[in-house]
Amino acid sequence: MTRARAAAPLRSGLARLIAPYRGPLCRTGVLLGALCFIASLTPSLVPRGFVAQGVLSGVCFAVGYLIGVALAALWRRLMLPELGHGPLQRGLRWLPWVGLLACALTVWWVRPWQDSVRAVMGLPPMDEGYSLRLLLIALLVFAVLLVVGRAFAWVARRVGALSRRVMPAPVARLLGIVVAAVLFFNIANGVLLRGALHTADASFRKADALIPPESTAPTVPGTTGGPGSLVAWEQMGRAGRDFVSAGPEAAEIAAFTGRPAQRPLRVYAGLPAAQDARARARLALRELQRQGGFQRRNLVVITPTGTGWVDPAAIDSVEYLLHGDVASVAVQYSYLSSPLSLLVEPEYGEETSRLLFAEVYAYWRTLPVETRPRLYVHGLSLGAMNSERSVNLFDMIDTPIDGALWSGPPFATRTWRQTTNQRNAGSTEWLPVFRDSRTVRFMNQGGSPVPADAPWGRMRVVYLQYASDPITFFTPYDAWREPDWMAEPRAPDVSPAVRWYPLVSMLQLALDMLLADRTPMGYGHVFAPSHYVAGWQAVLGTNDWSAADLRRLASLLDPRRRQQIEQRRSAAGG
Numbered sequence: 340m341t342r343a344r345a346a347a348p349l350r351s352g353l354a355r356l357i358a359p360y361r362g363p364l365c366r367t368g369v370l371l372g373a374l375c376f377i378a379s380l381t382p383s384l385v386p387r388g389f390v391a392q393g394v395l396s397g398v399c400f401a402v403g404y405l406i407g408v409a410l411a412a413l414w415r416r417l418m419l420p421e422l423g424h425g426p427l428q429r430g431l432r433w434l435p436w437v438g439l440l441a442c443a444l445t446v447w448w449v450r451p452w453q454d455s456v457r458a459v460m461g462l463p464p465m466d467e468g469y470s471l472r473l474l475l476i477a478l479l480v481f482a483v484l485l486v487v488g489r490a491f492a493w494v495a496r497r498v499g500a501l502s503r504r505v506m507p508a509p510v511a512r513l514l515g516i517v518v519a520a521v522l523f524f525n526i527a528n529g530v531l532l533r534g535a536l537h538t539a540d541a542s543f544r545k546a547d548a549l550i551p552p553e554s555t556a557p558t559v560p561g562t563t564g565g566p567g568s569l570v571a572w573e574q575m576g577r578a579g580r581d582f583v584s585a586g587p588e589a590a591e592i593a594a595f596t597g598r599p600a601q602r603p604l605r606v607y608a609g610l611p612a613a614q615d616a617r618a619r620a621r622l623a624l625r626e627l628q629r630q631g632g633f634q635r636r637n638l639v640v641i642t643p644t645g646t647g648w649v650d651p652a653a654i655d656s657v658e659y660l661l662h663g664d665v666a667s668v669a670v671q672y673s674y675l676s677s678p679l680s681l682l683v684e685p686e687y688g689e690e691t692s693r694l695l696f697a698e699v700y701a702y703w704r705t706l707p708v709e710t711r712p713r714l715y716v717h718g719l720s721l722g723a724m725n726s727e728r729s730v731n732l733f734d735m736i737d738t739p740i741d742g743a744l745w746s747g748p749p750f751a752t753r754t755w756r757q758t759t760n761q762r763n764a765g766s767t768e769w770l771p772v773f774r775d776s777r778t779v780r781f782m783n784q785g786g787s788p789v790p791a792d793a794p795w796g797r798m799r800v801v802y803l804q805y806a807s808d809p810i811t812f813f814t815p816y817d818a819w820r821e822p823d824w825m826a827e828p829r830a831p832d833v834s835p836a837v838r839w840y841p842l843v844s845m846l847q848l849a850l851d852m853l854l855a856d857r858t859p860m861g862y863g864h865v866f867a868p869s870h871y872v873a874g875w876q877a878v879l880g881t882n883d884w885s886a887a888d889l890r891r892l893a894s895l896l897d898p899r900r901r902q903q904i905e906q907r908r909s910a911a912g913g
Contacts, residue, residue: 368411375402376400378843384809385854393475393476397476397481455836460832499514562605601635606627608670620698623670627666633712641716642722642729652867652900668695692728716742723747744875748811767826769783777794783803799877809864810864819842860900865904868896
């Protein structure tokens with residue numbers, strides 16, 4: 340008896356604690372959640388593993404449930420009558436259960452849908468346990484979001500109840516919602532998000548500073564980080580050290596081409612190399628001058644991705660095509676990956692790219708026209724967007740650069756978006772034709788829709804993009820508008836089973852962006868050297884390579900790059 344009395348307050352307190360999270364589910368919310376859940380299982384641009392698919396489906400169910408709860412509350416607030424009477428009303432009450440049953444049945448169809456995307460990319464089918472695992476994860480995600488949502492509602496109700504003592508009820512309810520929104524936003528943004536970003540920044544910073552024992556400074560004079568270099572080996576960052584040490588030597592290029600070749604010059608300045616972006620840009624220019632970069636016939640200004648990484652597929656291919664007679668320069672602007680860098684410090688990447696190009700371009704203009712190198716710019720992903728923004732056409736109308744190769748431009752890339760939207764009638768969004776194609780052309784795995792012998796203007800700009808790349812083809816407008824790239828004819832690397840669903844398709848593509856660099860080479864956001872070779876050929880306008888030699892070059896670089904990708908993914912745990 341004494342124990343029962345002692346336990347009573349504990350049970351009472353526990354009941355009060357969990358009271359805000361109890362209660363039946365909203366039938367309208369369950370029905371709409373089920374519809375969003377089913378739509379989320381359909382394929383999109385890239386394959387999704389069971390974890391990613393489970394998280395997506397759980398979020399979509401929660402979003403649909405939230406919309407249903409809001410609609411039901413609005414219906415009651417307007418004092419509208421309940422739908423149906425008698426048997427019809429009883430039948431309507433069974434609709435949520437029908438929706439849940441449809442969810443369970445549809446889960447078993449998700450494998451063929453995902454396999455349709457995997458088949459396009461040459462991947463094996465999913466295993467038989469895929470459906471069950473994703474269902475369990477989706478249930479867990481929805482349960483967590485439901486608890487968060489009911490906690491939000493409890494806070495709003497409590498604040499509203501307390502406020503009704505001093506203000507009208509409608510105003511008190513609105514105040515409760517506002518206070519709950521501010522509280523939860525500050526917790527999510529000020530505590531969770533900032534804590535995660537701080538952890539990510541510290542992690543990336545340590546990884547960037549780590550120098551493996553097998554990574555040693557160059558001993559050849561005239562190399563970045565080597566004897567006499569203005570940039571110390573330790574100040575280049577991991578991506579910079581990989582960039583300057585992994586390129587082909589002159590002997591390798593000559594052995595492949597059968598022609599004389601030079602050792603390509605690669606210049607890189609990491610974040611620790613100087614205090615600010617302007618100082619790093621000027622340091623990179625001085626190092627480029629020291630190495631004799633302006634004495635080469637070709638010069639490429641590269642904007643790296645968020646972590647400072649330069650795609651080997653892009654730089655190796657241009658160095659072979661130019662027989663090593665090329666110098667390239669890049670400056671790091673972040674430790675974070677491109678999506679995180681875009682979220683946290685988007686202006687900083689643009690500033691660094693603009694300052695580096697301005698320093699190089701200003702000096703390049705002072706050189707004699709007859710002897711100065713041809714000047715190109717390049718960037719991948721976030722690097723493409725920032726590189727594009729660094730080139731102001733109005734500043735170089737009288738002395739334009741020779742060309743640009745921008746690969747995988749993000750959907751927010753301004754000039755890419757403008758030229759895509761203003762494409763010629765009859766051309767597709769995933770491979771547009773822009774006006775007379777004398778300045779801007781688009782290429783993918785199959786090349787360009789413009790004939791190779793079509794005339795170019797003074798400056799050549801090529802966008803290399805894959806239709807299966809969500810980083811390029813995502814937009815927030817996908818929430819309420821079907822994207823043009825889904826129309827027929829559809830790109831060969833997009834599954835014919837892909838369909839558009841309001842709101843859900845936008846969430847699918849948003850998740851796809853996080854998975855875009857895990858696709859096989861030649862799909863998604865992983866670009867193949869052979870496609871870079873074709874892109875650089877169009878930008879450079881070189882004519883000393885036969886079609887057979889270009890195929891040989893692709894056969895050399897593609898397997899090498901594929902092996903590098905497999906080794907990197909294996910080291911990262913898949």
